[in-house]
Amino acid sequence: MTTTNKIDLYLANNLEELNKRADDNPSIQKAKSSSCAQITHVIETIWAEAKKAELINDEERAYVLYMRLFACFTALKQAKDIANNQSSVQYYQKGALLWWEKADQLSASLKTRYDAKNAAKIEEERKIQAAIDEEASLEKSISPKLLYKYLNELKKNILLIDMRSTTDYDQSHMRTSACIHTPADLMNGKGWTSWGVESALTDQNACTKFKQRATYDYIVLFDDDSYENNLKAGHCLMGLKQAIFSFDRDVKLKHEPLILDGGYEDWMTYYPGENTAPLISRKPFGELRSFEVSYPDDVYVLEEVPADVTTNAQPEAATITSAIVPQIDRTRKPINSQKPESNIIESEELPIQQIEEEQQQQPTPIIPSVIVVKEQPEIPDRSMKPIQPIGPTSPVNQELPNIPIVPDIAAHPSSVTPIISNTTNISSEIPKLIDKNVNKNDSNRENIPPTDVSKFPTLNRGTLPIYRPFNRTVPINNTDEQYRKKFDAVTGRKVIIDTKSNRYITDIPENETNKTPIHITPSVNRDTKPILTQQTRQQIAYDYRAITDNLQVNGPTGLKNLGNSCYMNSIIQSLSFNLKLTNYFLSGDFNKDINTKNKFGSGGLVVKEWFKLIYLxxxxxxSYVAPQPFKYVVGTLQKAYLGTQQQDAHEFLVFLLDALHEDLNQATRPRIEELKSENFKTDRQLAEASKKSFLSHNKSIIIDLFYGLFKSTTICLLCSYNSIRFDAFAMISVPIPRVRQCSLDDCLDLFREFEYLRGDERYECSNCKRVSEKKRRLDIWELPKIFIVHFKRFRLQQTHYIKNETLIRYPISNIDFSHWSQTPSPSKYSLVAVVNHYGSMNSGHYTSFCNDGKQWYYCNDHAIRVAEKSELEHNVHAYLLFYSSLPQQQLRLPSIPN
Structure with missing residues (x-):
């Protein structure tokens, strides 16, 4: 074929109609009673036309003509004078096979195109009907989402009347010429009349628009935060509405004026990029309007914490022994934060094994973990420390104590250790680093990034409910439930449970490791890059319901919201704008690295679906695609992502990086040897050995791009013994000062402060052999190529979480992070993406700012627009920052043969 683009479908709506069109032709009917010479003449004519149709990519006409050729050949074999013309049959015998083969190929392509066209038609009809129903439902009010749709998608002619104070309007207002300002005090205490408003408006442009109000499809009134069903008589919104609709006989409006539910503050929460500047809400945290999102009941425990902790921002823990900072399980957010305290205590006192069984149906994200370097017990971070401590780390070559999974609760009647929710590594060897002396009176654990950033805590201690999502166990192999893996958010470790013996084990026995992996994929030649054909490209586009409406030339493609899937869309866009990673997939280089036999991976399903999505x-x-196939694949690995409940974008990022890493992990996972501190003279030697050990069982482009190295320093306050260890990380979670405005440097300063370990957090010092108080601090030893920063915006206050709305000033380009790393990087960093969170912890919305090296874009699910740098500089909703030391590359799209 000489052309690439196929001619649009025009002859039929399906193959049945096309086959009928091929049969219903006078020439074909006449040929059935004609002589061999007449039939061969018809065959030659039709064959020439079929070749022409195929050359111009007219698939419908080519298919019809090939089907007619086959019908003519059948008529030729049945002609009256065939006995004298057997040579004609033999001549066209091979041609008939070619015709049938081409018709079969065309039918497959046409079926796909017809199905896509009919699906798009049905979807378009559904949208039209939904729009009709939507418009019919508009009586007195309109939601921010529907207003945005009417303004930007349906292009309705709407007059927006902002009735907030002049001060608030000047600070921030809608960025559209159709918005006019009519403050509530415009009439100076007089009654509202349409002519009174016209004469009081001093802005000529606003006055003109108000006089032309009858030409608008809708008029929308709003103030700060009013709802139509809460308005009382005498309210300025009701006064103006009645003046222009009920009492104005000279001007007839097309529709009753609508009240914007939630006012400008709710509009700002949903669409901050549609306004002139950010507006810091004056509402108390507890009064924020919730989105229509529900979450399952939460689990709390009562825990002793320093009294002053309640007055300082204490973001979630970030684990150092894990390669990725551990996450809070958003699937267990509280629906009702005002739980009775008695219920909270009862829920924590359930037997641990029973709790684990209840949670097995909700697998947690898995994240690469790290190495243990110097002998040193692990200590939990303050915000997530268990009441019952865990023992110190054992040497790798020491046999793991044979202990039951369910601890002896009777031995510790006053404190039950909760199982901590996971986010940790999937390396098969890391379980060998499990704590020694777990069967003894346990000590606390170490190397968890500090979250209690307060200074020396007071001795007054109070009781405070702490959010502690339970750990879950998931089968390593779907066909064998004997071995299950457990991930601990506090320790950052993975352990394996033998359910038959009810014991922890360090790894699956060797005779079990060769069993069939979770997913089996056909063996392919990894040396060849994946080549997209026109047919496979069309199939991918059909599977992802690709839409070409309002296509922005050379612009990025949006992602349809599949029902509270904005958390996923924002992370996909942010990762895809890291063009080094994107080119690795688009070029096909990933294909040779797929590890289908990794028992902790998906058999390559995640990376293959990621490639399809990135290509689209x-x-x-x-203009946008619906990532339903990708969502389904990740949902089969983590069931929380199958549904339509809101999830946390940070947790999804942790999960996705880990899933991609395990599908591409080329390491053979050798047994990890213990690194003894006395074998190393300097920190640098220890760091290099730790890094080498980690890379010996983690090798992928994810590790190469996203992983750096932490240094953890712990000092005994009795003997001043200084212990050091190094661990890998993929992102850091930093606390936020409780001020109105701060900088990224301020957050990193808090992250590096010493944390004092007192009371229940004490453990036995390996030097003086006494249980002592200690202080610990974390430093970044080596920065990754792509540096991800997570802001801990949520903290617990009494029985519910509140969000820290501090405006964080973060640098955008040519950034030198050397002063934050003990191994200076020669490269400067630039911001490539920002994930934003609007709303509260119980409900909210995610968007992202992304940069392709030339232009910033604002990605709000399917809607993408060009963004200004000033929007980033005043962004109060930043949740995740993606910095890269790599220059943005030119895209390497795969070649598609004609």
Whole structure:
């Protein structure tokens, strides 16, 4: 074929109609009673036309003509004078096979195109009907989401009347010429009349628009935060509405004026990029309007914490022994934060094994973990420390104590250790680093990034409910439930449970490791890059319901919201704008690295679906796609992502990086040897050995791009013994000062402060052999190529979480992070993406700012627009920052043969 683009479908709506069109032709009917010479003449004519149709990519006409050729050949074999013309049959015998083969190929392509066209038609009809129903439902009010749709998608002619104070309007207002300002005090205490408003408006442009109000499809009134059903008589919104609708006989409006539910503050929460500047809400945290999102009941425990902790921002723990900072399980957010305290205590006193069984149906994200270097017990971080401590780390070559999974609760009647929710590594060897002396009176654990950033705590201690999601166990192999893996958010470790013996084990026995992996994929030649054909490209586009409406030339492609999937969309866009990673997939280089036999991976399913999604996002042929196939694949690995409940974007990022890493992990996972501190003279030697050990069982482009190295320093306050260890990380979670405005440096300063370990956090010093108080601090030893920063915006206050709305000033380009790393990087960093969170912990919305090296874009699910740098500089909703030391590359799209 000489052309690439196929001619649009025009002859039929399906193959049945096309086959009928092929049969219903006078020439074909006449040929059935004609002589051999007449039939061969018809065959030659039709064959020539079929070749022409195929050359111009007219699949429908080519298919019809090939089907007619086959019908003519059948008529030729049944002609009256065939006995004298057997040579004609033999001549066209091979041609008939070719015709049938081409018709079969065309039918497959046409079926796909017809199905896509009919699906799009049905979807379009559904949208039209939904729009009709939506418009019919508009009586007295309109939601921010529907207003945004009417303004930007349906292009309705709407007059917006902002009735907030002049001070608030000047600070921030909607960025549209159709918005006019009519403050509530405009009439100076007089009654509202349409002519009174016209004469009081001093802005000529606003006055003109108000006089032309009858030409608008809708008029929308709003103030700070009013709802139509809460308005009382005498309210300025009701006064103006009645003046222009009920009492104005000269001007007839097309529709009753609508009240914007939630006012400007709710609009700002949903669409901050549609306004002139950010507006810091004056509402108390507890009064924030919730989005229509529900979450399952939460689990709390009562825990002793320093009294002053309640007055300082204490973001979630970030684990150092894990390669990724551990996450809070958002699937267990509280629906009702005002739980009776008695219920909270009862829920924590359930037997641990029973709790584990209840949680097995909700697998948690898995994240690469790290190495143990110097002998040193592990200590939990303050915000997530268990009441019952865990023992110190044992040497790797020491046999793991044979202990039951369920601890002896009777031995510790006053404190039950909760199982901590996981986010940790999937390396098969890390369980060998499990704590020694777990069967003894346990000590606390170490190397968890500090979250209690307060200074020396007071001795007054109070009781405070702490959010502590339970750990879950998931089967390593779906066909064998004997071995299950457990991930601990506090320790950052993975352990394996033998359910038959009810014991922890360090790894699956060797005779069990060769069993069939979770997913089996056909063996392919990894040396060849994946080549997209026109047919496979069309199939991918059909599977992802690619839409080409309002296509922005050379612009990025949006992602349809599949029902509270904005957390996923924002992370996908942010990762895809890291063009080094994107080119690795688009070029096909990933194909040779897929590890289908990794028992902790998906058999390559995640990376293959990621490639399809990334191709659609960057082929510049679609305005937006629906990532349903990708969501389904990740949902089979983590069931929380199958549904439509809101999830946390940070947790999804942790999960996705880990899933991609394990599908691409080329390491053979050798047995990890213990690194003894006396074998190393300097920190640098220890760091290099730790890094080498980690890389010996973790090798992928994810590790190469996203992983750096932490240094943890712990000092005994009795003997001043200084212990050091190094661990890998993929992102850091930093606390936020409780001020109105701060900088990224301020957050990193808090992250590096010493944390004092007192009371229940004490453990036995390996030098003086006494249980002592200690202080600990974390430093970044080596920065990754792509440096991800997570802001801990949520903290617990009494029985519910509140969000820290501090405006964080973060640098955008040409950034030198050397002063934050003990191994200076020669490269400067630039910001490539920002994930934003709007709303509260119980409900909210995610968007992202992304940069392709030339232009910033604001990605709000399917809607993408060009963004200004000033929007980033005043962004109060930043939740995740993606910095890269790599220059943005030119895209390497795969070649598609004609």
């Amino acid at each position: 996002l960057w082929c510049q042929q679609y």
